Amino acid sequence: MLTYRDPGYQKIKEELFRHLEVSGDAYKDTYLLRRIRARMRKLGVNSFIEYYRILKGNRKELEELLFTIAINVTEFFRDPIVWKTFQRRVIPEIVGVKRRKYSRLIRIWSAACSTGQEPYSIAMTLYEALGENLSGFRVQILASDIDREALSIAMKGEYPADAVEKQVPRYMIAKYFVKVSEDRYRVSPKVRKLVRFQYFNLLSPRYPRGFDVIFIRNVLIYMKRDAQTEIFKRLYDSLEDHGFLVLGKTETILGEAAKLFKLYDLVARIYRKNPGVMGRGKNIGGG
Numbered sequence: 001m002l003t004y005r006d007p008g009y010q011k012i013k014e015e016l017f018r019h020l021e022v023s024g025d026a027y028k029d030t031y032l033l034r035r036i037r038a039r040m041r042k043l044g045v046n047s048f049i050e051y052y053r054i055l056k057g058n059r060k061e062l063e064e065l066l067f068t069i070a071i072n073v074t075e076f077f078r079d080p081i082v083w084k085t086f087q088r089r090v091i092p093e094i095v096g097v098k099r100r101k102y103s104r105l106i107r108i109w110s111a112a113c114s115t116g117q118e119p120y121s122i123a124m125t126l127y128e129a130l131g132e133n134l135s136g137f138r139v140q141i142l143a144s145d146i147d148r149e150a151l152s153i154a155m156k157g158e159y160p161a162d163a164v165e166k167q168v169p170r171y172m173i174a175k176y177f178v179k180v181s182e183d184r185y186r187v188s189p190k191v192r193k194l195v196r197f198q199y200f201n202l203l204s205p206r207y208p209r210g211f212d213v214i215f216i217r218n219v220l221i222y223m224k225r226d227a228q229t230e231i232f233k234r235l236y237d238s239l240e241d242h243g244f245l246v247l248g249k250t251e252t253i254l255g256e257a258a259k260l261f262k263l264y265d266l267v268a269r270i271y272r273k274n275p276g277v278m279g280r281g282k283n284i285g286g287g
């Protein structure tokens, strides 16, 4: 019987979390079971204990499983330094540009938003930086992902209370969340209304355009260099000339694509479009 009560499943879990550097209770059994069963189906394995033995003897399979599990991992205000830099430096720069251009619209894209914590963190940081009325700006945050299940969680905007309390400062929980039950919070309507969720595959040729900032964090690490280069070229065209690109903590722009962006803040992994680069992205579809 393939349920969470199976002792083989418990053994798999122990093995997994030893390598994943997270505590076991960060994940629901339903989620883990779904991913593990998918791997087992692929290998034609019918019992947890048999799959556990494969995991123990085969490093590659362990890595496969880790990959499928880690792929959705996210949290509110992941890597705090990024959010400090975004609030204290990037947002004021954008406000300056907008004032010079007499524009009242700020557009931000969270391009692999998983279950929504990143775009909601963006919305909360904008309120913190610009105030209750967003200094008169209209803010549009596009949040996209390839995982429809993750997107439906994101749209609901409801999260376990213990995770929210661990990741979000208490004064912000009071401002931006509503408690919906003993153990769950929902992001408040004023945060939710800034974000529009949409399915989008980063490997597709047509990208949306006109963004002041693009967050693309902890997704490119799973991709090969050629795919990364194509994506960076498309992101270049998606950004306004003054635009900022925010990567994950361990990510960087390598090779051919490096000339498209200038490093803005190394620690926070924030880059800025290098608008002087000519002929960029000409070989790419998407007009």
Ligand SMILES: C[S@@+](CC[C@H](N)C(=O)[O-])C[C@H]1O[C@@H](n2cnc3c(N)ncnc32)[C@H](O)[C@@H]1O
Pocket (backbone or CB within 6 Å): 070, 071, 072, 073, 074, 075, 078, 111, 112, 113, 114, 115, 118, 144, 145, 146, 147, 150, 200, 201, 202, 203, 216, 217, 218, 219, 248
């Ligand atoms: C580790 S999460 C990152 C979430 C968030 N950006 C963060 O840093 O916390 C990676 C996300 O990338 C998404 N993803 C993977 N391949 C993708 C693709 N080709 N197009 C769009 N999203 C993709 C996964 O579904 C997953 O939700």
